[in-house]
Amino acid sequence: MLQLQNFINGQFVPPANGRYLDNVEPATGQVYSQIPDSDAADVAQAVAAAQAAFPAWRALPAEKRGRLLVRISELIERDLERLAQAESQDNGKPVTLARAVDIPRAASNFAFFGTGIGHFSSESHFQEGQSLNYTVRHPLGVVGCISPWNLPLYLFTWKIAPALAAGNCVVAKPSEITPATAYWLGELCQEAGLPAGVLNIVHGTGPGAGQAIVEHPAIKAISFTGGTKTGEHIARTAAPMFKKLSLELGGKNPNLIFADCDLAAAVSTSIQSSFANQGQICLCGSRIFIERPIYEQFKELFLARVAGLTVGDPQVETSRQGALVSEAHLNKVLSYIELAQQEGGTLLAGGQRVQVPGRCADGYFLQPTVFEGLAPDCRTNREEIFGPVVTLTPFDTEEEALSWANGTDYGLSATIWTTDLDRAHRVAHQLHAGVVWINTWLLRDLRTPFGGMKNSGVGREGGLEALRFFTEPQNVCVKL
Ligand SMILES: NC(=O)C1=CN([C@@H]2O[C@H](COP(=O)(O)OP(=O)(O)OC[C@H]3O[C@@H](n4cnc5c(N)ncnc54)[C@H](O)[C@@H]3O)[C@@H](O)[C@H]2O)C=CC1
Ligand SMILES: O=C(O)/C=C/C=C(\O)C(=O)O
Numbered sequence: 001m002l003q004l005q006n007f008i009n010g011q012f013v014p015p016a017n018g019r020y021l022d023n024v025e026p027a028t029g030q031v032y033s034q035i036p037d038s039d040a041a042d043v044a045q046a047v048a049a050a051q052a053a054f055p056a057w058r059a060l061p062a063e064k065r066g067r068l069l070v071r072i073s074e075l076i077e078r079d080l081e082r083l084a085q086a087e088s089q090d091n092g093k094p095v096t097l098a099r100a101v102d103i104p105r106a107a108s109n110f111a112f113f114g115t116g117i118g119h120f121s122s123e124s125h126f127q128e129g130q131s132l133n134y135t136v137r138h139p140l141g142v143v144g145c146i147s148p149w150n151l152p153l154y155l156f157t158w159k160i161a162p163a164l165a166a167g168n169c170v171v172a173k174p175s176e177i178t179p180a181t182a183y184w185l186g187e188l189c190q191e192a193g194l195p196a197g198v199l200n201i202v203h204g205t206g207p208g209a210g211q212a213i214v215e216h217p218a219i220k221a222i223s224f225t226g227g228t229k230t231g232e233h234i235a236r237t238a239a240p241m242f243k244k245l246s247l248e249l250g251g252k253n254p255n256l257i258f259a260d261c262d263l264a265a266a267v268s269t270s271i272q273s274s275f276a277n278q279g280q281i282c283l284c285g286s287r288i289f290i291e292r293p294i295y296e297q298f299k300e301l302f303l304a305r306v307a308g309l310t311v312g313d314p315q316v317e318t319s320r321q322g323a324l325v326s327e328a329h330l331n332k333v334l335s336y337i338e339l340a341q342q343e344g345g346t347l348l349a350g351g352q353r354v355q356v357p358g359r360c361a362d363g364y365f366l367q368p369t370v371f372e373g374l375a376p377d378c379r380t381n382r383e384e385i386f387g388p389v390v391t392l393t394p395f396d397t398e399e400e401a402l403s404w405a406n407g408t409d410y411g412l413s414a415t416i417w418t419t420d421l422d423r424a425h426r427v428a429h430q431l432h433a434g435v436v437w438i439n440t441w442l443l444r445d446l447r448t449p450f451g452g453m454k455n456s457g458v459g460r461e462g463g464l465e466a467l468r469f470f471t472e473p474q475n476v477c478v479k480l
Pocket of ligand 2 (some may be wrong): 158226
């Protein structure tokens with residue numbers, strides 16, 4: 001059985017305590033590899049390696065750092081098929097999705113920040129006859145990147161690439177539930193010639209290795225994506241140590257479908273935003289509000305499309321829905337389906353675990369599930385389910401739709417469907433969401449600020465925001 005190792009100081013090494021965790025393939029429910037159950041001792045080794053590597057890495061001209069990152073991007077592209085297969089096996093997502101989205105985006109993350117660092121300029125402020133101020137942006141030193149299981153390599157590299165581009169050295173931990181592609185990334189970094197210690201990958205649990213990263217005094221910043229509760233815990237630990245924090249947390253995102261929309265496009269994209277990656281994307285639109293005149297029509301078209309979503313072995317090219325990431329997560333989602341029924345929801349589609357025959361008989365499959373008839377403020381409509389479960393609700397006025405859309409503790413993303421541009425902008429500006437899409441969903445430009453309002457997080461990732469996060473500005477004032 002494959003036994004993964006930590007990647008510390010450019011070498012693959014076992015955990016200091018010799019302990020390993022089982023890693024399960026969600027589509028089969030079987031253990032297929034083991035990962036280090038690392039603790040504070042491994043994190044300390046990784047931090048020491050990163051500290052030793054930092055002076056030379058920060059001194060390397062940005063262009064040379066950038067070239068190394070672009071080389072890593074090329075190697076990810078070269079190994080796209082192998083990485084997509086690994087991601088699908090580890091996470092349960094359809095291999096077609098990993099091939100089309102996850103792995104290409106991981107490559108883009110490195111290419112984007114590898115080239116982007118060459119365009120990162122600092123500010124200057126000139127006051128005639130008085131002063132010239134210029135701002136230097138120093139790398140922070142050693143930073144921690146902690147990522148979740150839903151988009152494993154995609155989100156791991158979304159943090160690591162800007163941190164490295166800005167001249168930091170990194171101690172990173174992937175989710176213990178989906179460690180595989182992070183492990184293979186270590187090999188590609190070796191092959192690309194990334195200097196030893198610049199990127200260190202420590203595997204293990206959140207309370208073990210993750211907590212040790214957050215607590216380590218030499219780690220100057222934490223970039224985290226994951227659940228809101230974990231984010232709160234990390235903030236409580238890191239804030240008294242005055243660490244910089246970027247927290248990208250949960251969502252309960254609304255889709256607002258107005259009667260004048262392009263209905264075919266709204267239905268088709270809402271299927272994506274509801275069920276892509278089995279609904280396990282923080283940006284998924286799990287509350288669909290539809291203007292009453294088109295409610296029945298939307299429902300009919302939407303349900304017809306749901307019926308066509310094939311749930312099956314993620315390795316089979318025709319599967320559109322794979323397995324949920326773990327048994328625990330499947331049970332959490334099933335418990336919300338039960339809750340929705342207790343809260344008076346009418347089940348329009350799905351609601352049951354799926355038994356996929358053959359090698360996947362014990363996998364964690366769930367039917368795409370749709371409810372209607374739930375109050376906009378019930379728990380099902382306020383809490384993050386993070387699975388293939390959506391609710392449909394009719395609305396009568398723009399004000400009503402807005403108040404329901406904004407009526408949760410989350411504020412990550414929102415989608416508006418209308419052909420009325422005035423309305424689109426008016427509604428967008430009133431939504432409490434860090435990311436608003438108009439007539440589209442998950443259309444990404446990596447230069448844009450990405451992150452949430454309210455309990456969906458703190459700070460923004462992407463483009464210059466990420467490079468600013470991973471640097472410390474220093475102002476130098478010259479008297480004229
Ligand atoms: N915003 C998002 O994109 C995500 C949201 N979630 C939500 O969170 C819920 C819980 O999922 P989990 O797998 O438990 O996510 P989680 O938030 O516990 O895990 C995310 C990462 O944080 C690490 N972690 C956990 N505890 C930590 C600690 N004390 N210190 C440092 N690192 C720690 C984990 O090992 C993992 O690498 C999901 O059901 C879903 O609702 C989960 C994954 C991604
Ligand atoms: O950056 C993106 O395009 C998507 C990010 C998605 C998440 O952070 C998530 O699902 O956790």
